[in-house]
């Protein structure tokens with residue numbers, strides 16, 4: 001897969017301000033080759049820290065970290081892992097807002113490579129197509145599994161759904177804790193970060209209020 005083919009897949013267009021910065025040779029190595037290489041790098045970090053890599057508990061760590069990076073935490077860098085956003089005709093003529101709320105966000109801050117943990121709330125108003133509910137969770141998860149800043153994550157989610165649904169009327173609010181703020185640096189365990197992207201009809205303040213009211217609704221099942 002070359003760089004142009006990646007761009008064709010459509011979640012990382014060159015020139016798009018929301019794109020994840022990737023090197024031109026980002027996909028030269030296979031996932032398995034990346035794991036091998038990262039494993040060596042992690043081993044070196046651990047040795048530099050003075051850890052004894054012959055210890056039974058530590059000896060598998062470089063490979064575990066490498067696998068976790070390539071296959072899990074940063075699996076969203078590989079465009080082949082992008083979920084297919086199957087859409088359907090809006091046959092039931094549901095023309096109100098649909099909100100998928102409290103989607104769990106596990107991401108990684110690109111400045112410190114520390115976790116970002118939070119919730120995403122996604123809303124759209126159909127212009128003829130509807131998307132499977134789970135696909136909203138999947139698309140959040142896909143973009144979360146990259147080194148991220150929360151602003152970009154929020155915008156990437158909205159953009160991917162706008163493209164799939166063929167409408168600008170998509171919004172996303174994310175409320176998340178950054179462990180780089182909570183557990184190191186300023187060590188503020190209470191603060192969290194809220195970001196929002198309001199496309200199309202969601203630029204209207206009443207639509208934003210309606211979206212926020214749904215998010216606030218207490219769910220009792």
Ligand SMILES: Nc1nc2c(ncn2[C@@H]2O[C@H](COP(=O)(O)OP(=O)(O)OP(=O)(O)O)[C@@H](O)[C@H]2O)c(=O)[nH]1
Pocket residue numbers: 109110111148149150151178180181184185186
């Ligand atoms: N805008 C934005 N900033 C972020 C995000 N995640 C982490 N950061 C911030 O990125 C900044 C990096 O700043 P630097 O001064 O280079 O790093 P640092 O010395 O480790 O900063 P401190 O955390 O203040 O100790 C920090 O202020 C982080 O809080 C994010 O998603 N969006």
Ligand SMILES: [Zn+2]
Pocket residue numbers: 109110111112113114178180181
């Ligand atoms: Zn950070």
